Amino acid sequence: MVSAPPFALVATDLDGTLLSPGDTVSARSRAALARVSAAGAQHIVVTGRPAPQVRHLLMEIDYRGLAVCGQGAQVFDAGAGRLVSALTLDREIAETALGKIEAEVGEVFAAVNQDGMDGLMLMEPGYEPSHPTLPAVRVGLRAALWDRPINKVLVRHPSLGDDELVAVARTVTDGLVTMTMAGPGTVELQPLGVTKATGLALAAEMSGIAAAATVTFGDMPNDVPMFRWSGYGVAMANAHEELKAVADEITSSNEEDGVAVALERLFGFG
Numbered sequence: 001m002v003s004a005p006p007f008a009l010v011a012t013d014l015d016g017t018l019l020s021p022g023d024t025v026s027a028r029s030r031a032a033l034a035r036v037s038a039a040g041a042q043h044i045v046v047t048g049r050p051a052p053q054v055r056h057l058l059m060e061i062d063y064r065g066l067a068v069c070g071q072g073a074q075v076f077d078a079g080a081g082r083l084v085s086a087l088t089l090d091r092e093i094a095e096t097a098l099g100k101i102e103a104e105v106g107e108v109f110a111a112v113n114q115d116g117m118d119g120l121m122l123m124e125p126g127y128e129p130s131h132p133t134l135p136a137v138r139v140g141l142r143a144a145l146w147d148r149p150i151n152k153v154l155v156r157h158p159s160l161g162d163d164e165l166v167a168v169a170r171t172v173t174d175g176l177v178t179m180t181m182a183g184p185g186t187v188e189l190q191p192l193g194v195t196k197a198t199g200l201a202l203a204a205e206m207s208g209i210a211a212a213a214t215v216t217f218g219d220m221p222n223d224v225p226m227f228r229w230s231g232y233g234v235a236m237a238n239a240h241e242e243l244k245a246v247a248d249e250i251t252s253s254n255e256e257d258g259v260a261v262a263l264e265r266l267f268g269f270g
Contacts, residue, residue, distance in 0.1 A: 008213040016219035032260035048182040051076040072199030115149040130185035153189040180222040197225035
């Protein structure tokens, strides 16, 4: 008789977690995920990147399942190449939230991810992307950011650190948007109540899998909600201290195949 795997669902963040530098997945990590699948567990990618910015990467690693994208605003069927769920951030609310942040900390620079599979990343003057390899379009005025529906806003401050910016912005935008930090230089405004946990919960429900049967992997504060939702959370050695504080386990860094190291132990792979 074949024993059931310890978890029915393995949910992994991408940047700083499953991905090595250069946006690659190591051979060891691929092998561990293949063995997880063979054992009967499902793998779901959960990323802050919107679907248009991740679809080609998923194709390269032959990923065909559901992927939670855009900080939980999108559920993307990679095999079918289509969105099965998508939420948008009200553009008037987004503009109001930016105004409240600037009233408190001075000028900030913003970018947006547009809704849909053909959505672009638009950046206003002064905004410098933290991930310069991802495609983006520079616009001349902030008003151009609101031309089409969006799923999130990215915000940078010329001098404040990420933690300080999030703390202030979260206070002044309470009740308007969800604020999170997704990586170095990546502070984001999402639709109110939308997190990686809400997106993962929807994808897990579609797959008939409970939270308690899920193990999650991540490295940044935006992964905190899905750690709290899941049965077991594994933080990378390179993770932000806020995530480490709520993790059940800390594994090796993403450069040292931390996801594979933990899966090999949790699933009993020799």
